[in-house]
Amino acid sequence: MVMSKELAESRSAVKTNSLTVIQAINNGLNVMLGKDKHTLILGEDVGKNGGVFRATDGLQEKFGENRVVDTPLSEAGFVGAAVGMAFNGLRPIVEIQFLGFIYPAFEQIATHVTRTRTRTLGHYNLQMVIRAPYGSGVRSPEIHSDSVEAFFAHMPGIKVVCPSNAYDAKGLLIAAIEDPDPVLFLEPMRLYRGKREDVPEAKYSVELGKGKLVEQGDDVTVLAWGAMMPVALTATEQMRQHGITCDVIDLRTLYPLDKDIISESVQKTGRVVIVHEGHETGGVGSEIISIINNTSFLYLRAPMERVTGFDVPVPLFALENDYLPTPERVSQAIRKVVNF
Amino acid sequence: MVMSKELAESRSAVKTNSLTVIQAINNGLNVMLGKDKHTLILGEDVGKNGGVFRATDGLQEKFGENRVVDTPLSEAGFVGAAVGMAFNGLRPIVEIQFLGFIYPAFEQIATHVTRTRTRTLGHYNLQMVIRAPYGSGVRSPEIHSDSVEAFFAHMPGIKVVCPSNAYDAKGLLIAAIEDPDPVLFLEPMRLYRGKREDVPEAKYSVELGKGKLVEQGDDVTVLAWGAMMPVALTATEQMRQHGITCDVIDLRTLYPLDKDIISESVQKTGRVVIVHEGHETGGVGSEIISIINNTSFLYLRAPMERVTGFDVPVPLFALENDYLPTPERVSQAIRKVVNF
Amino acid sequence: MKVRYPLFQIIDKDGNLTNQKYEDKLTGDKAKLLYYHMTRIRTYDQKGVALQRQGRIGTYVPFAGQEASQVGSALALADDDWMFPTYRDHGASLTFGADLDRMLLHWNGRMEGCLPSRKKNILPASIPIATHLPHAAGAAMAETYKGTNNAAIAYFGDGATSEGDFHEGLNIASVFKAPVVFFNQNNGFAISLPVERQMNSETIVQKSEAYGIQGVRVDGMDVFAVHIAVQEALERARNGEGPTLIEAVTIRFGAHTTADDPSKYRDQEKINRMRDEVDPILRLERFMTMNGMWDEEWVKQINAVIKDEINTAIEAMESYKKPDVAIMFDHVFEKPTWTIEQQRQNLLRVGGRK
Amino acid sequence: MKVRYPLFQIIDKDGNLTNQKYEDKLTGDKAKLLYYHMTRIRTYDQKGVALQRQGRIGTYVPFAGQEASQVGSALALADDDWMFPTYRDHGASLTFGADLDRMLLHWNGRMEGCLPSRKKNILPASIPIATHLPHAAGAAMAETYKGTNNAAIAYFGDGATSEGDFHEGLNIASVFKAPVVFFNQNNGFAISLPVERQMNSETIVQKSEAYGIQGVRVDGMDVFAVHIAVQEALERARNGEGPTLIEAVTIRFGAHTTADDPSKYRDQEKINRMRDEVDPILRLERFMTMNGMWDEEWVKQINAVIKDEINTAIEAMESYKKPDVAIMFDHVFEKPTWTIEQQRQNLLRVGGRK
Ligand SMILES: Cc1ncc(C[n+]2csc(CCOP(=O)(O)OP(=O)(O)O)c2C)c(N)n1
Ligand SMILES: Cc1ncc(C[n+]2csc(CCOP(=O)(O)OP(=O)(O)O)c2C)c(N)n1
Ligand SMILES: [Mg+2]
Numbered sequence A, B: 001m002v003m004s005k006e007l008a009e010s011r012s013a014v015k016t017n018s019l020t021v022i023q024a025i026n027n028g029l030n031v032m033l034g035k036d037k038h039t040l041i042l043g044e045d046v047g048k049n050g051g052v053f054r055a056t057d058g059l060q061e062k063f064g065e066n067r068v069v070d071t072p073l074s075e076a077g078f079v080g081a082a083v084g085m086a087f088n089g090l091r092p093i094v095e096i097q098f099l100g101f102i103y104p105a106f107e108q109i110a111t112h113v114t115r116t117r118t119r120t121l122g123h124y125n126l127q128m129v130i131r132a133p134y135g136s137g138v139r140s141p142e143i144h145s146d147s148v149e150a151f152f153a154h155m156p157g158i159k160v161v162c163p164s165n166a167y168d169a170k171g172l173l174i175a176a177i178e179d180p181d182p183v184l185f186l187e188p189m190r191l192y193r194g195k196r197e198d199v200p201e202a203k204y205s206v207e208l209g210k211g212k213l214v215e216q217g218d219d220v221t222v223l224a225w226g227a228m229m230p231v232a233l234t235a236t237e238q239m240r241q242h243g244i245t246c247d248v249i250d251l252r253t254l255y256p257l258d259k260d261i262i263s264e265s266v267q268k269t270g271r272v273v274i275v276h277e278g279h280e281t282g283g284v285g286s287e288i289i290s291i292i293n294n295t296s297f298l299y300l301r302a303p304m305e306r307v308t309g310f311d312v313p314v315p316l317f318a319l320e321n322d323y324l325p326t327p328e329r330v331s332q333a334i335r336k337v338v339n340f
Numbered sequence C, D: 001m002k003v004r005y006p007l008f009q010i011i012d013k014d015g016n017l018t019n020q021k022y023e024d025k026l027t028g029d030k031a032k033l034l035y036y037h038m039t040r041i042r043t044y045d046q047k048g049v050a051l052q053r054q055g056r057i058g059t060y061v062p063f064a065g066q067e068a069s070q071v072g073s074a075l076a077l078a079d080d081d082w083m084f085p086t087y088r089d090h091g092a093s094l095t096f097g098a099d100l101d102r103m104l105l106h107w108n109g110r111m112e113g114c115l116p117s118r119k120k121n122i123l124p125a126s127i128p129i130a131t132h133l134p135h136a137a138g139a140a141m142a143e144t145y146k147g148t149n150n151a152a153i154a155y156f157g158d159g160a161t162s163e164g165d166f167h168e169g170l171n172i173a174s175v176f177k178a179p180v181v182f183f184n185q186n187n188g189f190a191i192s193l194p195v196e197r198q199m200n201s202e203t204i205v206q207k208s209e210a211y212g213i214q215g216v217r218v219d220g221m222d223v224f225a226v227h228i229a230v231q232e233a234l235e236r237a238r239n240g241e242g243p244t245l246i247e248a249v250t251i252r253f254g255a256h257t258t259a260d261d262p263s264k265y266r267d268q269e270k271i272n273r274m275r276d277e278v279d280p281i282l283r284l285e286r287f288m289t290m291n292g293m294w295d296e297e298w299v300k301q302i303n304a305v306i307k308d309e310i311n312t313a314i315e316a317m318e319s320y321k322k323p324d325v326a327i328m329f330d331h332v333f334e335k336p337t338w339t340i341e342q343q344r345q346n347l348l349r350v351g352g353r354k
């Protein structure tokens, strides 16, 4: 395991707390609301209820109803209102209750959130964050389990971020809130209450657009993000026992992708396995393959493999674990690229 | 130029008319409304006005207001109503005035149009077509020029089709209307009133999911669709003069892609140039690259190249020709893969 | 607005007749039918909560308090009518004819349970709020297109009225005079948001004005009132008079779902205390008692039948054959695309999860 | 509904005062100011159509007939208020303070012309119908948040009322009592669809009932009435009384855009014939004449000034520096991502189109 510089630093002098991902997010929001009066939270049930996952727990009590605003059930309406607020100098943080309920706001995002800066040649910029829990594996009802980051990675004008652990969750969230451009911040539901990590109490940020080398190896580059990180790591751990070692990279930002960290690793290993839970066709994996084709063609020793969600609607929960990539499927792919 | 079998047949005995793309579409709708009483057209200005591009010209007069229905300005509403009609045995053909105005109906498409068959294990199927003019290059206002096929190619449960000429336009449209599943039918605005072609008067169809080899060559495989076909062909024509010959494939269906025609060609040429006007990152091109990586890795002699719209909002029309792929950019890419 | 749209009521919470006009319709048979269905879905609902607690099904959505609204409306439908329910309207679906074991399977995350019935036109519960309202409009328009006499009903909550699809669905239905009833259950909350902060209008029914359609505000705890209001609306629909917006004023007694803790955002204790007073089933029982329709024997008997039926369905649900991964691939298109076929084979090769 | 919302009018089409209450406000200065602006945007509009015919600009969106609505409303705004126009409201934008050459550049497909003003809060014309209504709500909410006294106005057509974003925007604004005026120009058509088939409600103003907000139906050909109705609505907004929905009943004299042929779907001849009778500028002229406010010399003078101003702006537009491809890349993000930077460099290397 490589300890990242940030993490190493964080673990030295600074005061830290042991937090889950959801707590780290709550903490990041708390820090930023405290720091900047122009920042406010909008969404369904974010106030008294503290969000259906408790991401905003306690924040309305602390900052008041103007800063943590329960909106009507109206995604286009409140994403649109956030756009208007951002025109007018506020920095809204919008919660979409589940990523699958972002669709009613799709037009607002595709035509305004992403295009305002270009449309006004920089006169207006929208400093706003849209947070959304995403992904399958927690026995949610239909539409609550979508992993459609690819839609947004294809939209010029918005960055797409997805942490896989508590430290990154807080740091990336703060970076997203401070970014002068719109950011879609995807939160892996499946990891919300998983492993705790030491998270600095103070404000810090993790740079957008940078992946992280989480595990080092020689044979294969494994690329993943969010809830697929533990799946990837379980598989590479198994592979290590069979003498196959992998670079495992947590991409963390899905647009723009960290081309450099990807190519550096691929040019070392020559073999690639990408793991994501979104549908295979047109998923972010296909863009990663295209980038590698571009940067590292001559280094490749095997066709790149994707281990992804299938080209089927995310099934109800009785089959969700069949839909999702498993360590077995990842291991299989690793073996395949090694044995090619 | 290779003459396709269909085209060759069509030019023998059958009665044909020389039609533009838009006329061929009008003709296809006419044929299908005449054939099947359960088929109807819904959309903005499709009635008396005959559609802003005249795709439905004369059809309301001929078939009546029940069959060609002017709807309120309400994309979610009338796509949703079409879903309800399709539940109830009708076969609606919905016109979205410009592809950039499909966004308000995105939720309907992402959660119902595409998922109903799976959700009901086949009890309900939605035999419906969504037609939309797409693309830049005709001096339209903002949002009227989007080419976002990639969103829909990433949605399990809908086929995505895009003709580049009058013959295919009618044949693919009829196939789409007859397909038991939802089809998004993208119409290249820029070609609406371009070259005329002999189009059989009678009903015929062009199979969905099949590309077409339009030009044959040895050195490079050029893949394109819709309005980029003439751009690709101009470039390959120029290249031919420099002694470089290309397979030019009109993909015609963007989901599911015709894997076989692609691999067959790539395994011959070893070099690939993909041309599309959608944004590069996460465009359909990236999926094509991924498929080729999978099927033809050992045959590749150079990194595959993409010539695409940029990762920027489609600009207003003063810059639209700078945004769009040009024959020069395609030629450049062809030279690049040849000289690699 | 409450003046313009007075609450339509036939019996009050003590079971007294407050509206003489409909006295004739309140026969013993009708009362028993309504009582039976309310009791049936209440029993099922209680079982649902219990099964979830025992970990035998996933998250469950209780509807206790809304039985009169769901039963009164569902029993107003004719056999060939169309029902478009939400996740909370399984009481209505069951009453209209959904298969009990299918419904339970659905709570178990089984795709086989998604379709409520193979016989009745009951659509799968709509999860994305308000998206099914345009469907109901379209299904109803198709009936007009075909020249039949069938109608559609769409169920939705107070929160749903804030979504664009509510508006677009009602507007389209109104323009085309679609034979559809938009049946709103205003249970006062959208998860944690009280209806007073969902909207600035005093009532939901007044939103009918925006579409120039009929609006009716009805006591959603009075099964007779709901039943008759929906009957009348359906009749108008069949007569070509277009859609009606009905606001049934009701109460969600419990949590939003079994994953929700209502005490976080409302005085749940107060609701628990007043439950019996306003309970729609007890209200009907009081009426029946006062009017000599109450038959202790019959009640015992139906309770036994219901218990039996539900237990049998639970058994069926729990002994249902294991989920087959193939069904996730087999119904995306009529014929799987090569991508889906390939993915399916790959999964089966690795073995999937057993 | 027309009874509940009578048409607010101050002068009728012959120029007669029909509403004594506002007599004091109809000063000669006010009349001249309104007349000047209507004449200015009419001249500009005619020039726009002509320039398009000559191929000097792209598709143009004429607003002839709607000058009273656009000028009356725009002049009601205070300097720091927010304006959210559509593609047809450039008359309003110009009146509020948009730069003339910028507006023309915009019709020439130039991104440099997209932002109407660097000084006033005028948003770029919204192309996707109704999407800017929630923005207006949000900008107004931000004013409340900051504790200022500024308000917002959103323009939209009759067709826009069918979109979900209309509904969501008004609902949110109503819930938060946002200081915003929703200014509808009901010009009778959405491209080819007459308003009677856009909706089943008799008026647009009655849609205010759905949100429990103030609604005003105003004669959109009467610039005084529009002006005062909007002033009053803005005042209510600033006083914390929340949003108002104003329906200005007006007429689109010409085509939807220069690419549209209205004779395909309506009796355009009839509209041409009645134009002078209902023309909002002629109406004001009649009023001014009857009330001794008409000054031939002054009219000549403003006409000359306007002509000059517009010709200068056209020259500026036509001599504007060539479009620079870089601007399409440079403003997607504050700092271009590597993808954008790479694409930009590639394009510049190939040379782009010159
Ligand atoms: C588009 C969308 N956004 C958010 C949600 C999450 N959600 C599920 S139920 C609910 C509240 C619905 O309230 P209401 O319409 O009053 O119905 P009720 O649950 O009270 O029956 C919310 C916000 C959703 N399902 N769909
Ligand atoms: C979401 C969306 N759908 C379709 C269009 C195409 N369109 C442009 S203007 C228009 C009609 C608008 O009518 P109305 O709201 O009455 O405004 P008017 O043009 O009369 O001023 C349509 C359908 C669009 N711009 N946006
Ligand atoms: Mg509710």
Ligand SMILES: [Mg+2]
Pocket (backbone or CB within 6 Å): D157, D158, D159, D185, D186, D187, D188, D189, D190, D191
């Ligand atoms: Mg209009």
